[in-house]
Every structure is written in C-alpha cells, then in structure tokens.
Amino acid sequence: MDYHLEYNSDRSNLIIPEYGRHLQKLVNHCVSLEDGEERNKMAKAIVNVMGNLQPHLRDVPDFKHKLWDQLFIMSDFKLKAESPYPQPSR
Numbered sequence: 001m002d003y004h005l006e007y008n009s010d011r012s013n014l015i016i017p018e019y020g021r022h023l024q025k026l027v028n029h030c031v032s033l034e035d036g037e038e039r040n041k042m043a044k045a046i047v048n049v050m051g052n053l054q055p056h057l058r059d060v061p062d063f064k065h066k067l068w069d070q071l072f073i074m075s076d077f078k079l080k081a082e083s084p085y086p087q088p089s090r
Helices: 017-032 036-053 055-059 063-074
Strands: none
Touching (some): 036 063
16 A cells, blocks of 8 residues: 655645644645636635634734735735735735
8 A cells, every 4th residue: 555644844834834734725726726716716715714713813903904914925925816905015
C-alpha cells in the first residue's frame, strides 16, 4: 500500500493560523479560480465562514471590513475579488 501522508513540517506556514489549514486551502483555491464571478462568490462565502469561526469579532466595529482585510492578507494580496471595502496594502 502507498499512503500519501502530509506532515506539518512539509506544509507551508499558515498566514493567519487562527483560521486553520482548511480555510487557507479554500483561500488558495479561490485565488486560483479564473472566472471572476465564481471567485467573487467564493470570496464572499469564505468571509461568511470566517465570521462563523470568529464569533467574538462580531462586537468589533467594522467586523466585516476586518474579515475582508484578513482574507486579502491570507491570499498574500493575490486575490482579485470585489470587496465592499478598499483592498488593504501590504
């Protein structure tokens, strides 16, 4: 049998570890999508998941703005999506 195992030492570092590897993989997939409409739809879905994972942030003013900023940061500023807020700079 041939097992394909992923070791943490072989993986890339997480940009924002609080969200975990699965969300980072979703962000990476979103960046790779070629269809702009599909990319925007997925970006909005990711922001909603991020909001569910960080419910304590809902009390922070501009909660959604912070989540969109974190999405762009997690994509290493490579995501081309229509955000309701200005894209942060590096």
